[in-house]
Amino acid sequence: MAKAIHDEIVSVHKMAIKKWGIVGGGIMGMTLAHRLAQLGHSVSLFEAAPNLGGLASPWKMGEVEWDKFYHVILLSDLKTREMLDEIGLKDKVEWVETKTGFYVDGKLYSMSNSVEFLKFPVLNIFDKFRLGLTILVASKIRNWRKLEKIPVTSWLRKWSGKTTLTKIWLPLLRAKLGESYQRTSAVFIWATIQRLYGARKSGLKKEMFGYVPGGYKKIIEAFENKLTEQEIKVKKMCAAKEVRVSANGKPIISFENNSIEEFDEVIVTLPSGIASCLCKGLTEAEIKKLNGIEYLGVICVAVLLNKSISPFYITNITDSSVPFTGVIEMSALVDKKYLAGRTLIYLPKYVNSDDPMFSRSDEDLKSYFVNSFKKMYPDLRDENIEFAGVAKAKHVITVAKLNYSELLPGIKTTIPGVSIINTSHIKDGTLNVNETIKVAESKLEELLQP
Numbered sequence: 313m314a315k316a317i318h319d320e321i322v323s324v325h326k327m328a329i330k331k332w333g334i335v336g337g338g339i340m341g342m343t344l345a346h347r348l349a350q351l352g353h354s355v356s357l358f359e360a361a362p363n364l365g366g367l368a369s370p371w372k373m374g375e376v377e378w379d380k381f382y383h384v385i386l387l388s389d390l391k392t393r394e395m396l397d398e399i400g401l402k403d404k405v406e407w408v409e410t411k412t413g414f415y416v417d418g419k420l421y422s423m424s425n426s427v428e429f430l431k432f433p434v435l436n437i438f439d440k441f442r443l444g445l446t447i448l449v450a451s452k453i454r455n456w457r458k459l460e461k462i463p464v465t466s467w468l469r470k471w472s473g474k475t476t477l478t479k480i481w482l483p484l485l486r487a488k489l490g491e492s493y494q495r496t497s498a499v500f501i502w503a504t505i506q507r508l509y510g511a512r513k514s515g516l517k518k519e520m521f522g523y524v525p526g527g528y529k530k531i532i533e534a535f536e537n538k539l540t541e542q543e544i545k546v547k548k549m550c551a552a553k554e555v556r557v558s559a560n561g562k563p564i565i566s567f568e569n570n571s572i573e574e575f576d577e578v579i580v581t582l583p584s585g586i587a588s589c590l591c592k593g594l595t596e597a598e599i600k601k602l603n604g605i606e607y608l609g610v611i612c613v614a615v616l617l618n619k620s621i622s623p624f625y626i627t628n629i630t631d632s633s634v635p636f637t638g639v640i641e642m643s644a645l646v647d648k649k650y651l652a653g654r655t656l657i658y659l660p661k662y663v664n665s666d667d668p669m670f671s672r673s674d675e676d677l678k679s680y681f682v683n684s685f686k687k688m689y690p691d692l693r694d695e696n697i698e699f700a701g702v703a704k705a706k707h708v709i710t711v712a713k714l715n716y717s718e719l720l721p722g723i724k725t726t727i728p729g730v731s732i733i734n735t736s737h738i739k740d741g742t743l744n745v746n747e748t749i750k751v752a753e754s755k756l757e758e759l760l761q762p
């Protein structure tokens with residue numbers, strides 16, 4: 313947080329030091345806890361899992377421990393980098409130039425520079441010009457609110473034309489959003505292009521992605537140490553069961569272990585539909601708004617190999633026969649010395665949070681994904697695969713529907729002292745840690761108002 317903003321918030325609110333309870337120990341809850349403690353407040357942070365981190369948590373894949381879901385840091389992720397500085401990890405970030413691939417009609421193409429783009433055989437030169445123009449136009453737009461009123465497919469058809477929409481954009485939109493793309497506004501593609509274009513703006517128009525050796529596990533550990541230094545009470549394996557107002561008018565959290573704690577203010581950082589069930593005493597209108605926020609979840613198969621498969625960090629897939637959205641070759645970014653010499657691949661698939669895929673067994677999903685993966689890379693043999701595991705999360709990305717910002721509930725609920733802040737409040741960006749921190753910080757002023 314910039315010092316000037318910090319000082320202004322402190323000077324305005326210094327008289328009102330309060331006791332805060334925060335539900336959810338992901339990046340959102342941790343950032344809010346950190347900033348409130350910096351302002352002198354007394355903060356308790358409650359996390360249901362044995363460790364903090366939520367979607368950014370690690371897991372073990374054989375002898376390798378790395379993020380359960382893939383994470384990179386971009387040069388343009390200024391909020392994330394500021395946070396890394398505060399927790400003492402800024403100088404640990406390793407920046408790497410990465411390459412991008414495209415898998416179209418059963419063939420793999422490199423799309424990492426202008427020459428490769430011009431050679432890409434799927435589009436003719438006129439379509440390529442329009443595709444390049446689409447990206448340029450999106451990168452220059454500042455007023456995203458106008459785009460909220462336009463369906464993403466209409467906007468892309470206008471700038472890229474029908475062929476590129478059908479051959480490139482629609483498969484990519486389906487891969488990332490499932491059938492929800494039909495309800496999505498042009499803000500989605502604008503925000504995606506802004507983020508990726510931002511990554512190329514610095515330096516020589518090259519993609520520079522970063523990571524901290526040890527992955528997000530190291531970041532979460534350093535962040536937790538910071539919270540402890542700030543005397544924040546971090547309580548893990550402490551699942552909130554209910555948030556409501558006590559007889560004396562103060563918000564209380566009751567927990568699965570049947571304990572109850574009272575605060576001046578409570579912030580719930582869980583996905584909107586879950587928050588609406590947790591908080592007792594919301595109005596019908598609030599419940600309707602919270603439940604109206606549509607989430608996509610992710611099913612992500614991680615694979616460890618004893619050989620590399622490509623030079624690409626991301627391979628985008630426009631082939632509808634492949635069950636996953638893309639191939640993320642983490643070890644094309646992360647030095648293999650941090651991965652016990654292995655190649656680490658993620659195969660993500662984004663689906664609605666109520667998709668029947670979530671009820672399929674891990675074994676079934678694993679063989680479905682891995683069989684397709686082997687077809688994509690025919691040189692791959694069973695003996696090359698040392699580990700395959702399935703990670704799932706039902707509430708990850710909110711669908712940026714038409715007029716999304718107008719559909720969002722405010723953060724302060726009608727329950728006295730109870731606020732709900734989560735990543736659904738990212739109105740003009742994609743889901744990532746940088747935007748999560750930005751939302752937390754941008755809501756501080758409003759949270760602190762009586």
Ligand SMILES: Cc1cc2nc3c(=O)[nH]c(=O)nc-3n(C[C@H](O)[C@H](O)[C@H](O)COP(=O)(O)OP(=O)(O)OC[C@H]3O[C@@H](n4cnc5c(N)ncnc54)[C@H](O)[C@@H]3O)c2cc1C
Pocket residue numbers: 335336337338339340341358359360361364365366367368381382383384385550551552553581582610612660705708734735743744745746748
């Ligand atoms: C597949 C994937 C890829 C990603 N890639 C990137 C990337 O490359 N770069 C990037 O910057 N970001 C990336 N992200 C996004 C990043 O992980 C999120 O922006 C961030 O982790 C969101 O944090 P959060 O705190 O809002 O949510 P969460 O992480 O979901 O945190 C919510 C927390 O609440 C806890 N909780 C739930 N119920 C209760 C309860 N009843 N009581 C107490 N606690 C409870 C949960 O256990 C969890 O820890 C990716 C995410 C995914 C899923």
